[in-house]
Amino acid sequence: MKFSNFFSPTLKNIPAEAEIISHQLMIRAGMIKQASAGIYSWLPIGLRVLKNIENIVRDEQNKAGAVELLMPTIQSADLWIKSGRYNDYGKEMLRINDRSKREMLYGPTNEELITDIFQSYITSYKDLPKNLYHIQWKFRDEVRPRFGVMRGREFLMKDNYSFDLSEEDAKISYDNMFTAYIKTFLRLGLTPIALRAETGPIGGNLSHEFQILAKTGESTLYYDKELEKVNTKKIDPQKLQSYYATVDDLFDENECPIPKEQLNISRGIEVGHIFYFGTKYSKKLGAYVQNNKGKNIPVHMGSYGIGVSRLVGAMIEAFHDEKGIKWPLSVAPFHIVIINLMMNDEKCEKLSLELYNKLKKESLEVLYDDRDYSIGRKLSDNELIGIPYQVIIGKRDLKNNLVELKNRFNNESKKISPDEVLNILLDRVKSIL
Numbered sequence: 269m270k271f272s273n274f275f276s277p278t279l280k281n282i283p284a285e286a287e288i289i290s291h292q293l294m295i296r297a298g299m300i301k302q303a304s305a306g307i308y309s310w311l312p313i314g315l316r317v318l319k320n321i322e323n324i325v326r327d328e329q330n331k332a333g334a335v336e337l338l339m340p341t342i343q344s345a346d347l348w349i350k351s352g353r354y355n356d357y358g359k360e361m362l363r364i365n366d367r368s369k370r371e372m373l374y375g376p377t378n379e380e381l382i383t384d385i386f387q388s389y390i391t392s393y394k395d396l397p398k399n400l401y402h403i404q405w406k407f408r409d410e411v412r413p414r415f416g417v418m419r420g421r422e423f424l425m426k427d428n429y430s431f432d433l434s435e436e437d438a439k440i441s442y443d444n445m446f447t448a449y450i451k452t453f454l455r456l457g458l459t460p461i462a463l464r465a466e467t468g469p470i471g472g473n474l475s476h477e478f479q480i481l482a483k484t485g486e487s488t489l490y491y492d493k494e495l496e497k498v499n500t501k502k503i504d505p506q507k508l509q510s511y512y513a514t515v516d517d518l519f520d521e522n523e524c525p526i527p528k529e530q531l532n533i534s535r536g537i538e539v540g541h542i543f544y545f546g547t548k549y550s551k552k553l554g555a556y557v558q559n560n561k562g563k564n565i566p567v568h569m570g571s572y573g574i575g576v577s578r579l580v581g582a583m584i585e586a587f588h589d590e591k592g593i594k595w596p597l598s599v600a601p602f603h604i605v606i607i608n609l610m611m612n613d614e615k616c617e618k619l620s621l622e623l624y625n626k627l628k629k630e631s632l633e634v635l636y637d638d639r640d641y642s643i644g645r646k647l648s649d650n651e652l653i654g655i656p657y658q659v660i661i662g663k664r665d666l667k668n669n670l671v672e673l674k675n676r677f678n679n680e681s682k683k684i685s686p687d688e689v690l691n692i693l694l695d696r697v698k699s700i701l
């Protein structure tokens with residue numbers, strides 16, 4: 269992609285409405301534009317990152333044995349009236365009337381719809397267990413949308429729903445998702461802490477939140493210090509769940525089972541939340557299967573959510589410096605940016621295009637910054653956007669057959685020959701594809 273043909277509007281000044289760094293950087297780097305309170309357009313750079321994160325989340329779900337489908341954003345109120353949540357959900361639910369005055373809603377979550385799909389087709393224990401998911405936009409009319417995509421009104425969520433014959437089996441599904449969540453967040457380069465949590469409007473009595481440590485997080489976490497040291501290479505969900513770790517709503521100083529010296533209190537961003545709620549929805553919506561004795565029993569269910577669009581903000585909170593964003597290669601909008609500092613120099617232009625074409629041929633995502641802007645503007649824009657590898661081509665160095673290769677993630681840079689640059693990039697970037 270040539271930058272001159274691309275659309276990536278950067279801003280120099282910090283937007284007044286953005287309180288936290290990730291929100292500021294997302295606006296300044298041209299990732300999102302607010303359409304109305306808590307509702308955003310995703311501009312090209314933002315969309316690329318969102319899709320990359322979505323694909324990692326999807327890949328880990330598929331590896332864990334979950335099966336993808338797609339349910340609509342707009343739902344009929346009927347199933348929600350049956351489950352009893354149409355009134356319970358209150359003002360957070362966006363209610364709409366269609367032209368025939370039928371009551372519709374923009375889905376804040378999908379327990380009802382998926383349970384209805386399940387009960388339409390599955391009637392025997394022989395078809396269990398099942399774990400179905402989708403990645404779809406949700407709408408919650410939050411009282412206080414804030415921090416950009418962190419607490420939006422419209423946001424992208426990955427949500428799955430598990431169906432099992434018994435509580436015992438359902439706990440196996442729960443632990444399987446617990447493990448998949450830890451793997452997903454580690455793969456994104458984040459450090460997740462899993463904590464016991466409130467179940468709220470989803471229901472049930474077993475639930476864990478997955479939080480990323482960040483000073484700007486909205487939740488306060490109370491957890492055993494040991495949790496940060498647990499070896500996550502071999503994830504043991506039972507062991508991780510055995511440590512004391514809880515969110516503020518459930519914390520009681522007088523009932524805390526571990527000594528004060530062992531307790532860490534930190535702020536965090538909730539990036540995932542899992543629930544086991546037994547037969548709450550299956551009984552109301554008729555999701556029964558025949559067991560091996562021919563008896564009809566309601567299935568045991570769990571639901572599991574990851575805030576995909578929230579993760580974009582959470583990752584920026586984790587990966588930035590004073591100049592801008594530092595994307596890990598795995599989710600970066602492009603792998604490499606070639607920055608030609610001298611657009612009117614024939615040699616700079618020739619080499620830039622040559623490298624651009626060679627790297628593109630190897631299926632790498634390359635941006636060629638061919639804009640007719642000042643050197644300062646081009647360099648600062650690229651620091652802000654945070655593409656992990658910068659190849660900086662200038663007239664003076666090129667006389668000595670040198671170009672600069674900068675790693676934006678650790679800010680190390682060196683001047684080497686164009687051939688060496690090519691070898692290094694092919695080696696490093698290809699190894700992660």
Ligand code: 5CA
Pocket residue numbers: 376377378379408410417418419420421423425426427428470538539540541542543571572573574575576577578
């Ligand atoms: N049905 C369940 C699990 S699928 C559910 O809806 N869980 S939830 O309410 O906890 O949401 C799941 C995840 O979506 C949260 O952990 C959070 O990361 C994300 N999320 C929730 N509300 C918002 C919001 N307003 N803006 C951005 N992300 C959100």
